[in-house]
Amino acid sequence: MLSLVLILLASLFFTGIIIRAKSLVSGRKGPGIFQPMKDVIRLWKKGSVFSRTTSFIFQIAPSVYFASVLMAILVVPFGKAPGLISFQGDFVFFAYVLALGKFFSIISALDTGSSFEGMGASREALFSMLVEPAFFIMMGSFAMLTGQSSFHDIFISLHFGSQISYALGVLATFLLIMIAMIENSRMPVDDPKTHLELTMVHEVMILDNSGFDLGLILYATNLKFAMYGALIANFFVGALPLAWAVLVFFAVQVVFAMLAGLLESFSARFRMNHNAEFIYTLTSLSLLIFFGVLLLMGKFI
Amino acid sequence: MGLFYAYLGILGAALLLLPFLRVEAKGGIAIGASCALAMIGGYFAVLALSGHETGLILAGTQVTGPIPIRIDALSGWFILLINFTILTGGFYGLQYMKAYRDQKANLSLHCMAFLLVQSMLSLLCAVQNSLVFLFAWEIMALSAFLLVIFEHLKSDTIRAGINYLIQSHVSIVALMAGFIWVAYRMGSYDFQAIRDFSASFSHLNSLALFLVFFAGFGLKAGFVPFHTWLPYAHPAAPSHVSGLMSGVLIKIGIYGILRMILLVETDYLVLGFLLLFMGVISGLYGVMLAILQHNLKKLLAYHSIENIGIIGIGIGLGTIGLGLDNAALSTLGFAGAMLHVLNHSLFKSLLFFSAGNVYQATQSLNIEHFGGLIKKMPHTAGLFLVASLAICGLPPFNGFVSEFLIYSGLYLGLGNDSPVMLFGFVASLFGLVLIGGLAIFCFTKAFGAVFLGSPRREFAHVSEVGLGKLIPMYAVVVAMMSIGLFPGFYLELLSAPLAAFEAKMPGVQQAAGIPANIAGLMTDIGLCAAGLIALVGAVFFVRQRAGRRQPVMVGPTWGCGYVGDASRMQYTASSFVRTYRKLFEPLFSIHKKKKPVEGIFPEGGGHETHPYDKTELWLIDKPLKILKDFIGKFQFLQNGNPQFYIFYGVVFIALVILVPMLAEGLSFLLDFLNQL
Structure with a gap:
């Protein structure tokens, strides 16, 4: 329950910090950190325009997408407190619930019958398919290391002791950041601020969404970022006392958001056809974690 | 015992009755019989799943020996799911087949084959005598073939059907080899002989035996590389049959594999x-x-x-x-x-x-x-x-x-x-x-x-x-x-x-449930x-509530500035x-045809891809071609001339008579030489 509240709080300013960091780096003052949230609320009060081509899929898809993200957040634990939903193998549920949302966002893009949105849908489907093994193998490695198989138990019994385990922590953090960037369609895979539809992934899929639905989709992105931030924070929170844990949580969120902003300021988007290969390297990173865990446990030779 | 004979009785009566009915009634009667069969099968299955296994031994014939019918929990599970899908498939098929009312004879055959597939699938889960099992397997394969080729006037359908027929017989050959191996060693057709076999021979032998069975059952289930019949047979069949084949027919292969895991110790x-x-x-x-x-x-x-x-x-x-x-x-x-x-x-x-x-x-x-x-x-x-x-x-x-x-x-x-x-x-x-x-x-x-x-x-x-x-x-x-x-x-x-x-x-303490x-x-x-x-x-409710007072407009899909009809441009x-x-791409073999758009007034370009299965290319097509080339060398024998065929017959009969005579003469000669 605690994690839900904290993630909701973090989601209010997360994207704002990214935008602020980007504008500061490029020498502008930039909007306040709550501006994206204000935009979302403004959208929630607006009417909508629907395409003639669309069907009921287009109507329900944003709600399903949003609900799936909320459901995934319920699984995320915080420190000593498990998430609302916690059972053995809950991270499988986490990944599959997110996939459900993705399924609906893809078919809602196809529902418009537009060539651009189909293009975005095709890319999103391919990229998210390629990124999944990395997450599963990483979680599998930590399950192996701790002998546990739920988010809460894994995080609570994860102790950093030796150099290898620190290396593993760093690798896992990097991996989670990359997964978050890909899942949220940010640099270096997708550029949310590009001006050409042909070069977009996620933004082009929601070209036809408007009003409340668009607000839901945008807010779901904020939530997703905060959710991955919470996962990263969990690596470091461990069994800290509550006050410290909350502090660490927000510190991690802010640092993560600033990192994302810096990353977006100083890197260019990959060429679309190289994205797939890049995403696959994440799987090999997760295999590195797997081997590291084997080394730690002395199972390796 | 009585219920079992009732099962066979209903099946037989329905099969005999079907050809004589009006075309409107055929489907109804077939579904009725199917329901009755499913109910009897389901009764045994539920009994088995709740812990009361049915075991009866029919006298059988001199050839088969006693025929044990054992419905244990594994059989029960499969019988239950098979009959559920067959029933829904049957009710769906009843409507689906209305479009083909003019093909009366074809429809009776279809209904009969449908009932046969249903009963044989259930029977396969129950019978534990390898000979009878093979018979039931063959009847199932043949009637499934009849189901597939319902639209037999299409050449694609008949090709797919024959492909299926041949491959399912390859699977029967593998099963037969396995069962003969067991029967030869143990002298019994009962499935329990497989258990005895693996108890009395080394683990390696049992593993080999399992692999032979796996080839047979795996072909039915569609494990790669035994899968090549599947993508042809399923599209060719009418849809309720495709659903039935994909839903339950291939699962009988899974049943076989699970059964063999239970029987074979390795x-x-x-x-x-x-x-x-x-x-x-x-x-x-x-x-x-x-x-x-x-x-x-x-x-x-x-x-x-x-x-x-x-x-x-x-x-x-x-x-x-x-x-x-x-x-x-x-x-x-x-x-x-x-x-x-x-x-x-x-x-x-x-x-x-x-x-x-x-x-x-x-x-x-x-x-x-x-x-x-x-x-x-x-x-x-x-x-x-x-x-x-x-x-x-x-x-x-x-x-x-x-x-x-x-x-x-x-x-x-x-x-x-x-x-x-x-x-x-x-x-x-x-x-x-x-x-x-x-x-x-x-x-x-x-x-x-x-x-x-x-x-x-x-x-x-x-x-x-x-x-x-x-x-x-x-x-x-x-x-x-x-x-x-x-x-x-x-x-x-x-x-x-x-x-x-x-x-x-045996080493693990068994927990109940x-x-x-x-x-x-x-x-x-x-x-x-x-x-x-x-x-x-x-979330959807909130969205509806929030959107109730807001204006909703309907317009064309956003075409990035293009306002004409964009439906031909969609992905x-x-x-x-x-x-x-x-x-x-490197993993597949895809045939591509491309016609690029050229010139100031292009004539219309095009792009076609035809994916083909690489395993099929290497495991089916190439060996088949080699076999065909070899057999083609003997084509001169088949020259279409009746006199020659009669001549072959005469040669055959002469050889049948002469070879033993020659052998006898030879042995007589050898004896004579030995005595010298």
């Missing part, structure tokens, strides 16, 4: 990893090819191979559990596999029924022709969507439950100590995740291209199908949802079959599924998968 660890490997390969290969298909039913057929792969992963895990004496692993593996057998039979038949609705409305199966069907056929589209979500293993539907069990098994396996096994498990985990991701890719393509967007071709009379077809389809959805929401109940049903597998581990932690997990999953549905409903299924195709 090194389960080796066997388990072999099955795991086969499963991962089948799953990946099936879904990778499925994505490329343009024919809707062929796409679904390749997905059957994928799902057989997932089931194979489950069985492999369970078998490894047996080898490691790890009861939890074996429970998770076998439970996942058997539940997935049921799940797949439900959503796959639903998918084929939906494809059948589309086919009968448009007379086409090419994905590229469709688009926007959701507006004309909302129920069909919704049902297809539900089945797609379920087959991708997404919560809150039933596919998630079985895949979750298999995932849990894999993660449990990661607690193992040997690095070699760990690599096996991580590789399988990678495979399973990728299978899931690719399935989502494939079904977004299929659903999007067929039902969403604007029409790519005009079809004259497209409208929603009648209630007669929709009711059986919704019945399947209800069954699916019940598994998704109450998985604990279904796992409890599985506890009897699982106990049979656990009995294979499902272990508490797994049962608890199932409750959690059911609650999560319900919570997810409630959450989606709540096609081929373009949806283009990046994927480019990425994995």
Whole structure:
């Protein structure tokens, strides 16, 4: 329950910090950190325009997408407190619930019958398919290391002791950041601020969404970022006392958001056809974690 | 005993009656008989699942010896799921076949074959005499062939049918070899002889025996590389038959494999990893090819191979559990596999029924022709969507439950100590995740291209199908949802079959029923599924409330400034998968035809891709060509001249008489020489 509240709080300013960091780096003052949230609320009060081509899929898809993200957040634990939903193998549920949302966002893009949105849908489907093994193998490695198989138990019994385990922590953090960037369609895979539809992934899929639905989709992105931030924070929170844990949580969120902003300021988007290969390297990173865990446990030779 | 004879009696009476009925009554009577058969079969099955096994021994004949009929929990589970899908398929088929009322004789044959397939599938799960088993297997294969070639006037259909017929006989040859091997050594046709065989010979012998059986059953189930018949036979058959074949016919192969695991005592660890490997390969290969298909039913057929792969992963895990004496692993593996057998039979038949609705409305199966069907056929589209979500293993539907069990098994396996096994498990985990991701890719393509967007071709009379077809389809959805929401109940049903597998581990203390932690997990999953549905409903409700007072406008799709008709510009299924195709191109053999757009006034370009199966190329086509070339050398013998054929007959008879005479003369001569 605690994690839900904290993630909701973090989601209010997360994207704002990214935008602020980007504008500061490029020498502008930039909007306040709550501006994206204000935009979302403004959208929630607006009417909508629907395409003639669309069907009921287009109507329900944003709600399903949003609900799936909320459901995934319920699984995320915080420190000593498990998430609302916690059972053995809950991270499988986490990944599959997110996939459900993705399924609906893809078919809602196809529902418009537009060539651009189909293009975005095709890319999103391919990229998210390629990124999944990395997450599963990483979680599998930590399950192996701790002998546990739920988010809460894994995080609570994860102790950093030796150099290898620190290396593993760093690798896992990097991996989670990359997964978050890909899942949220940010640099270096997708550029949310590009001006050409042909070069977009996620933004082009929601070209036809408007009003409340668009607000839901945008807010779901904020939530997703905060959710991955919470996962990263969990690596470091461990069994800290509550006050410290909350502090660490927000510190991690802010640092993560600033990192994302810096990353977006100083890197260019990959060429679309190289994205797939890049995403696959994440799987090999997760295999590195797997081997590291084997080394730690002395199972390796 | 009485019920068993009643079963055969109903079957016989229905078969005799069917040809003499009016065409309108044939379907009704067939369905009636089918219901009765399903009820009797279901009665035995429920008895077996609740712990009361049926065992009776028929006297049999001099050739077969006594025929034991044993319906244990494993048989019960399969009989139950087979009959459920056959019944829904039958009710759906009753409406589907109305379009073919003019083909009276063909229809009677179809109805008879349908009943035969149903009864033989149930019988195969019960009979434990290898000769009778083979007979039933043959009758099932032949009647399934008759079902497939219903539209026999199409040359493609008859080709696919004959392909199926030949390959299913290859499977019979493998089974026969296995059974003869056992009968030769043990002198008995009873299945128990297989157990005795593996008890009295080395593990290596038993493993070889298992592999022979695996070749036979695996061919039926469609494990790669034995899968090549599947993508031809399923699209050719009428849709309710495709659903039935993909849903339950191939599952009899899975039943056979599970039965053999119960009977054969061998090194389960080796066997388990072999099955795991086969499963991962089948799953990946099936879904990778499925994505490329343009024919809707062929796409679904390749997905059957994928799902057989997932089931194979489950069985492999369970078998490894047996080898490691790890009861939890074996429970998770076998439970996942058997539940997935049921799940797949439900959503796959639903998918084929939906494809059948589309086919009968448009007379086409090419994905590229469709688009926007959701507006004309909302129920069909919704049902297809539900089945797609379920087959991708997404919560809150039933596919998630079985895949979750298999995932849990894999993660449990990661607690193992040997690095070699760990690599096996991580590789399988990678495979399973990728299978899931690719399935989502494939079904977004299929659903999007067929039902969403604007029409790519005009079809004259497209409208929603009648209630007669929709009711059986919704019945399947209800069954699916019940598994998704109450998985604990279904796992409890599985506890009897699982106990049979656990009995294979003498060192492990047997617990009654499902272990508490797994049962608890199932409750959690059911609650999560319900919570997810409630959450989606709540968000949607808020959205509707918030949007009530706001203005809603309707306009064209945003074309980035282009305002003309953009329906011809929308993304096609081929373009949806283009990046994927480019990425994995080296693994496939794709025939491409390209006509580029050239000149100032282009004449219309085009791009065609025809995916072909590389295993088929290497395992079927090439050897067949070599065989044909060799046999072709003797073609001169077949010159069409009757005199020559009579001459061959004379030569044959002369040889039959002369060879023994010569042999006798020779031995006489040798004796004479010896005496000298």
